Amino acid sequence: MNNHRCSSGLLIIVICLVTIPWTISAESVPGTEAVLFTLSGEPFYSTLEGDRLFWLQDNKYLSASERGFYGYNLTEGTKKQLIKIGEQGQMSSDSTIPIIHQVEMARISRDRVVFSEKGIMLMNISTGSLAQLTNQDDAFLPVSDLRFSQNPSIDGDRVVWTEHEGVSHSSVDGGKIVIFNLTTGENQYLPTGSPGHQSTPMISGNFILWKDYRSHGPDDPELYLYDLMNGTEERLLTENPVKSTPYISGDDVVWTEEIHGIHTIIHYSIASRVRTVVGQGSVHQGHLPPISDERVAWLQSMNPFDFRDSRSAIMVMDLRTGEKTQITPFRRGLSHPVISGEYIIYTRGAGDDWSREPREVVLHTLSSRPGETGMSDTGRSNSHSPVNSSLNQGGAIPPTSSPGFAYITLIGGCITALALRKVLR
Numbered sequence: 001m002n003n004h005r006c007s008s009g010l011l012i013i014v015i016c017l018v019t020i021p022w023t024i025s026a027e028s029v030p031g032t033e034a035v036l037f038t039l040s041g042e043p044f045y046s047t048l049e050g051d052r053l054f055w056l057q058d059n060k061y062l063s064a065s066e067r068g069f070y071g072y073n074l075t076e077g078t079k080k081q082l083i084k085i086g087e088q089g090q091m092s093s094d095s096t097i098p099i100i101h102q103v104e105m106a107r108i109s110r111d112r113v114v115f116s117e118k119g120i121m122l123m124n125i126s127t128g129s130l131a132q133l134t135n136q137d138d139a140f141l142p143v144s145d146l147r148f149s150q151n152p153s154i155d156g157d158r159v160v161w162t163e164h165e166g167v168s169h170s171s172v173d174g175g176k177i178v179i180f181n182l183t184t185g186e187n188q189y190l191p192t193g194s195p196g197h198q199s200t201p202m203i204s205g206n207f208i209l210w211k212d213y214r215s216h217g218p219d220d221p222e223l224y225l226y227d228l229m230n231g232t233e234e235r236l237l238t239e240n241p242v243k244s245t246p247y248i249s250g251d252d253v254v255w256t257e258e259i260h261g262i263h264t265i266i267h268y269s270i271a272s273r274v275r276t277v278v279g280q281g282s283v284h285q286g287h288l289p290p291i292s293d294e295r296v297a298w299l300q301s302m303n304p305f306d307f308r309d310s311r312s313a314i315m316v317m318d319l320r321t322g323e324k325t326q327i328t329p330f331r332r333g334l335s336h337p338v339i340s341g342e343y344i345i346y347t348r349g350a351g352d353d354w355s356r357e358p359r360e361v362v363l364h365t366l367s368s369r370p371g372e373t374g375m376s377d378t379g380r381s382n383s384h385s386p387v388n389s390s391l392n393q394g395g396a397i398p399p400t401s402s403p404g405f406a407y408i409t410l411i412g413g414c415i416t417a418l419a420l421r422k423v424l425r
Contacts, residue, residue: 031327031366036345037079039361040066042354043347045106048290048340051075053361054108055336058085061356069103069113071125074343074363082113082125098123098130107153107202114152120161122154122182133159133180133187149178153202157182160190160201160208174213177201179228190226193233198224200245207270209248223255225270236268237275244281249291252319256281256289262304265289267296267319278317279324280304290338294319295366297339299346302330314346316366327364335359342366 036053040062043055051074058067069083084099106115113123119134134149152161159182162175174197177190192198194214199221201210206228211221212235223236223246236253243263246255253268265278281289281298289298297316303309314328314337327344328334333351337344342365349359 031364033364036361036363039359041356046336046338047108048338048345049108050340053345056103059355096128105151109154112154114154114159116150116152120149120152151200155203158203160203162198174199202248204248207248209246252291254289254291254296265298292339293341295339297337297344299337310351
């Protein structure tokens with residue numbers, strides 16, 4: 001009996017020691033907070049690009065007029081519907097807003113948004129012009145083989161996505177990464193060491209990051225990074241199963257791993273090749289933790305060992321100093337923190353019915369760092385302009401060989417260029 005009590009007591013002590021670092025609340029971050037507006041239900045694909053917030057509203061409880069892709073200008077305090085979601089052939093009462101059947105994986109860079117619908121679409125935010133970048137289900141673009149394209153990402157004048165052969169529409173099946181240059185109209189396959197096993201690529205400057213299934217399959221993906229400037233590929237150090245889409249911004253890469261059953265955010269510096277554990281990331285977050293101006297924001301559960309405890313708090317970490325701080329109390333109904341410079345935006349509600357309950361969109365403005373007077377230049381945008389590279393100069397990276405690809409690139413590039421002229425203006 002005494003041995004049993006000692007074992008039980010030791011177990012309690014061990015659990016407490018493991019739990020304490022995750023659950024102690026940090027000091028609140030000095031700053032201001034304001035409610036911007038209210039949404040009907042949970043948003044998707046939330047992105048903060050400088051002083052502009054973008055998100056998707058699309059669930060069965062919304063009215064037809066509410067479903068769509070939106071933008072909100074923090075400086076002007078104005079909200080605008082950029083895309084309506086509806087049936088093909090449906091006419092809009094406002095002819096300036098295009099109607100699309102669906103919007104998936106929307107990604108922003110400056111004044112452009114890319115998303116997947118039937119293939120990869122590009123939109124000019126200011127003009128509302130649309131162009132289709134791929135040949136899937138388009139009678140006016142050449143088709144050699146049946147392909148399906150998805151998971152787009154954009155930075156500056158380059159767009160990347162995965163192309164899947166045949167009828168496979170799942171990202172976990174793996175595909176080839178395509179790089180499309182909006183300036184030249186040329187596209188190339190990324191020359192990875194094992195083409196056909198890539199998923200969810202993201203581009204930032206001269207780096208492309210993705211999940212890879214070449215070694216262990218979809219249940220245990222690895223993370224790879226390609227340097228477009230040097231033409232080199234490397235596998236990033238992951239010590240546990242990867243549980244999120246990785247995110248890259250400049251020199252910083254973040255993702256989540258499952259460590260001892262807890263979803264944990266990992267930061268990796270490309271320059272120093274140092275891997276750092278940021279903190280426990282809530283499984284309710286559901287998507288990548290964003291970075292901006294060397295800060296990362298995320299949602300942290302109050303009790304990571306109990307999935308029934310839905311209380312969480314918005315956290316932020318300064319990657320320069322390693323300082324972690326908490327900007328909200330632990331409560332139910334918080335979601336989708338995004339960051340750009342000193343701005344952090346998240347949503348909050350009661351947490352009872354995420355699809356239908358009114359949700360406040362909250363802006364938290366961080367106090368400036370010592371020596372800073374306001375939003376830094378790097379904080380005004382999550383995008384990084386690609387520097388001049390051999391790829392920009394017309395294809396120092398040869399395309400991976402694929403039947404008919406050169407033919408598609410030549411003719412498809414010419415045809416697509418006509419549509420792109422409207423979008424790129």
